[in-house]
Amino acid sequence: MSYELNILVTGANGQLGSEIRYLVMSDELGVMNENDLKFITQNSKFFFTDKSELDITKKEDIKKFVEENNINVIINCAAYTAVDRAEEEKDIADLVNHKAVKHLANTAKERNIPLIHISTDYVFDGENYKPYVEDDPVNPQGAYGLTKLKGEEAFKASGATGIIIRTSWVYSSHGHNFVKTMLKLKDRDELNVVFDQVGTPTYARDLAHAILEIINKNFEKIKNKKAEIYHYSNEGVISWYDFAKAIFEIENIDIKVNPIESKDYPTLAKRPHYSVLNKKKIKNEFNVEIPYWRESLKEYLQRINNG
Numbered sequence: 001m002s003y004e005l006n007i008l009v010t011g012a013n014g015q016l017g018s019e020i021r022y023l024v025m026s027d028e029l030g031v032m033n034e035n036d037l038k039f040i041t042q043n044s045k046f047f048f049t050d051k052s053e054l055d056i057t058k059k060e061d062i063k064k065f066v067e068e069n070n071i072n073v074i075i076n077c078a079a080y081t082a083v084d085r086a087e088e089e090k091d092i093a094d095l096v097n098h099k100a101v102k103h104l105a106n107t108a109k110e111r112n113i114p115l116i117h118i119s120t121d122y123v124f125d126g127e128n129y130k131p132y133v134e135d136d137p138v139n140p141q142g143a144y145g146l147t148k149l150k151g152e153e154a155f156k157a158s159g160a161t162g163i164i165i166r167t168s169w170v171y172s173s174h175g176h177n178f179v180k181t182m183l184k185l186k187d188r189d190e191l192n193v194v195f196d197q198v199g200t201p202t203y204a205r206d207l208a209h210a211i212l213e214i215i216n217k218n219f220e221k222i223k224n225k226k227a228e229i230y231h232y233s234n235e236g237v238i239s240w241y242d243f244a245k246a247i248f249e250i251e252n253i254d255i256k257v258n259p260i261e262s263k264d265y266p267t268l269a270k271r272p273h274y275s276v277l278n279k280k281k282i283k284n285e286f287n288v289e290i291p292y293w294r295e296s297l298k299e300y301l302q303r304i305n306n307g
């Protein structure tokens with residue numbers, strides 16, 4: 001069988017990569033445009049790789065893999081995402097989030113194939129008072145954000161085509177995330193959660209869906225973009241405190257959640273106080289529909305409760 005596209009997904013065991021894999025492998029393509037997505041999942045060949053199959057810090061391995069499998073598009077979900085640990089492991093974070101992105105982008109450029117790269121709201125300092133647009137000035141506050149920013153810049157400098165999607169507060173059925181942490185703490189009498197960090201959660205399955213939809217309907221368009229940046233999270237605006245409250249409310253868990261200030265919950269890495277992303281550009285250019293955060297959270301909790 002010959003395929004329309006050979007799609008490489010790196011970091012495929014992580015939160016986002018696993019959700020892409022889930023959508024591709026299952027018949028259940030999510031809530032939006034189900035029929036449309038069947039085209040890409042049935043007519044493309046996906047290569048799901050994580051560190052053990054393809055370590056993105058190894059330049060020659062990337063080249064070889066892309067050539068041998070005649071890859072037409074790379075979705076880079078691989079990253080070093082331990083925000084606090086990155087302060088102590090700056091070199092490793094830089095290797096994965098910056099230098100490896102350079103290798104991927106250079107290979108993409110050489111092969112003339114687009115790269116879809118994922119970045120973060122933590123490139124911003126959080127001093128804004130309204131949702132960040134793509135060309136707002138960046139000013140990362142920690143090592144993670146800085147290495148991710150350098151990754152974006154390396155992609156731009158490579159001359160490769162494709163897009164960068166900045167996202168925020170990701171949770172998924174796979175891996176570690178805030179929702180799972182809250183659920184693990186559910187037997188406590190009370191919990192303190194910061195209310196002065198405001199943003200929007202992103203259900204990784206929604207983002208995975210959006211990425212597949214963009215490739216499916218806009219492949220020609222992304223082939224002509226030069227590392228163009230887009231923002232994607234769920235819709236709405238909340239603090240981590242509100243997020244915790246919503247998780248417990250939806251799950252009918254009786255627990256007292258106390259709003260606290262970030263200064264009373266010291267972490268190694270400084271986080272932006274405000275990192276809401278404006279999604280107008282991705283919605284307008286690619287016709288992506290974005291669910292409201294609470295609807296996605298409900299769907300997610302239902303899924304994990306059903307095993």
Ligand SMILES: NC(=O)c1ccc[n+]([C@@H]2O[C@H](COP(=O)([O-])OP(=O)(O)OC[C@H]3O[C@@H](n4cnc5c(N)ncnc54)[C@H](OP(=O)(O)O)[C@@H]3O)[C@@H](O)[C@H]2O)c1
Pocket residue numbers: 010011012013014015016017050051052054055056057076077078079080081096100118119120121148166167168169170171175176
């Ligand atoms: N998580 C968030 O809240 C958040 C927020 C904003 C933006 N983002 C961005 O969204 C993207 C996806 O994040 P995620 O939450 O899905 O991350 P994740 O769950 O940490 O997944 C990243 C995956 O990449 C793998 N990886 C690490 N080093 C690698 C290497 N050298 N070669 C190949 N694979 C490697 C990891 O393996 P190991 O686990 O074995 O290291 C892991 O499976 C990332 O670009 C991240 O920066 C995430």
